[in-house]
Amino acid sequence: MAEDLHIAQGDKTAQYTSLLPQIKALITGEPDETANLANITAALKEQFNWLWVGFYLVKQDELVLGPFQGPIACTRIRKGKGVCGTAWANAAALIVPDVEAFPGHIACSSLSRSEIVVPLKRNGEVVGVLDVDSTELNKFDETDQRFLEEIVSWLA
Numbered sequence: 001m002a003e004d005l006h007i008a009q010g011d012k013t014a015q016y017t018s019l020l021p022q023i024k025a026l027i028t029g030e031p032d033e034t035a036n037l038a039n040i041t042a043a044l045k046e047q048f049n050w051l052w053v054g055f056y057l058v059k060q061d062e063l064v065l066g067p068f069q070g071p072i073a074c075t076r077i078r079k080g081k082g083v084c085g086t087a088w089a090n091a092a093a094l095i096v097p098d099v100e101a102f103p104g105h106i107a108c109s110s111l112s113r114s115e116i117v118v119p120l121k122r123n124g125e126v127v128g129v130l131d132v133d134s135t136e137l138n139k140f141d142e143t144d145q146r147f148l149e150e151i152v153s154w155l156a
Contacts, residue, residue, distance in 0.1 A: 005046050015146040019047045023151060034156070038067040040151060044132070045069035051111055051131040054055045056084055058126060063088060066128065074108040084129050087117035091126050096129035097138040109133065116140035118148045122156050 010019030054068025
């Protein structure tokens, strides 16, 4: 696939519907995980212009910062800590409409207002998470969860 991304207009579903085949084409046949994670984060950031999009990868007993787009980020997160660590511990996606109201939220950026975290699983085990932050309250919903879960399922 060419390195150009078609940025779709329209509602959220239309944007994802246009973006997903482009992401699929970017990662199909590419065996390098870092390259795939980097292209996924770039494509999502370009399409939606969220504050921060990135992956944290499980390394021993922590999530360690992986490829991302956006401001500098927390480097390590313990299991069960913050939104990412909680999603990892529960092995389930987590939508947080207002990060200030989330107990134990780790503020990597004071600009972050809402967040969604989707676990990346292989053989039933969480090996990382996709983390997305927005400057807007209540930015993420079940539509985001459904499409982001589909994207991370391609990495399994």
